[in-house]
Amino acid sequence: MVNKKLKTNLDTALLILEKSLPLFARAGYSGVSMRNIASAVGISGAALYHHYQDKQSLYLATMEYAFSDKATGIQSALDNTGTPEQRLERFVANFTKQMASDPDFRALLHRELLDGDEQRLKLLAENVFIEPFKSIKQLAQEMALNCDAHLLAISMAGLILFHFETESIRRYLPGGLKKHNDPKVIARHVIGLLTGEFGK
Amino acid sequence: MVNKKLKTNLDTALLILEKSLPLFARAGYSGVSMRNIASAVGISGAALYHHYQDKQSLYLATMEYAFSDKATGIQSALDNTGTPEQRLERFVANFTKQMASDPDFRALLHRELLDGDEQRLKLLAENVFIEPFKSIKQLAQEMALNCDAHLLAISMAGLILFHFETESIRRYLPGGLKKHNDPKVIARHVIGLLTGEFGK
């Protein structure tokens, strides 16, 4: 109750984004109503329209909020010290850990890949993936992996993300174990595959 | 107009599934209304309820229809002739081609991974993935790849599917080219990664 004057405008607008993010992540754009969001925030539906013009604007703002500082987090896994192999290992371990800790981000990412329009896909690319992508491509070149760097960067992300994406179904597939959801186990496996250390 | 008598019951029920499949694939469960489906089929909304109890039943039936013969298609890529390396190559090339040719199936798969309940995930696992999964695991063992077979099977599927999943965003990422959507290029890349032929 202290300083109620400051608890206005910007605070509510931000609170709305905070509350709508997990709703959109779990049910998607058309699975969430403005009333759902309003009641999660604790205000009336009409009040939402004071902060955001319409549902689409609110959704876009939620995506901007969800993606805003993800790039720096991912980028931090890509510092330039050590051998290429060490940097690869550090990146995979770190990226896996970050993805494991943020299921809402993962869900929004996959929903955007399915449903995103040009504007939102561009936002996602520019705000989140372009910079890490460049670094990974450079890393691929330094490792002298003799393949298309773009394809390799996609493969690295896919190797990690797909294990989380399939978490819900792997329990119905033969050999599925709890440990396969452990970010450390996943990272170890991906590093092994990428460095060819599994032999053959 | 010939044989109008035969154009009843089962035919309409099937036609409904055929028409609802791409709608659900592109917009998801809550993004498609019974009216949307009815008008795609060319009948009234009420008529849908003669064939399916409610929207959920229709959706489940659509998933069963979409997944029904996918297992055999995938399995056909896994015949037992040749060396493990040849079989791996054939499987990756064939699976990639199949996935490339069926964007609706891919979309439904990803939507189910995001939203599927236990019943539908079990359906997807049992009708589509269990048998190919077993074969891949056996292949992994024969290739003497020294890693967890379950993780490897997931990785193989992920390596292929993620390239399609990111098709919409890759055009905003550096180095994205048309050829990266070519199933032959993708398959070649995945095979190279899995066999370690890119060096390092």
Add this chain to the structure above:
DNA sequence: GTCTATAGCCTGATAGAC
């Protein structure tokens, strides 16, 4: 087996008081 009509509820969005 399909139709029209409709019930009852939920939707996004607005008007206007406070």
Add this chain to the structure above:
DNA sequence: GTCTATCAGGCTATAGAC
């Protein structure tokens, strides 16, 4: 900046004629 009340239309699902 938030509320209550409300609108117009969409939603799932049903009733009953043909």
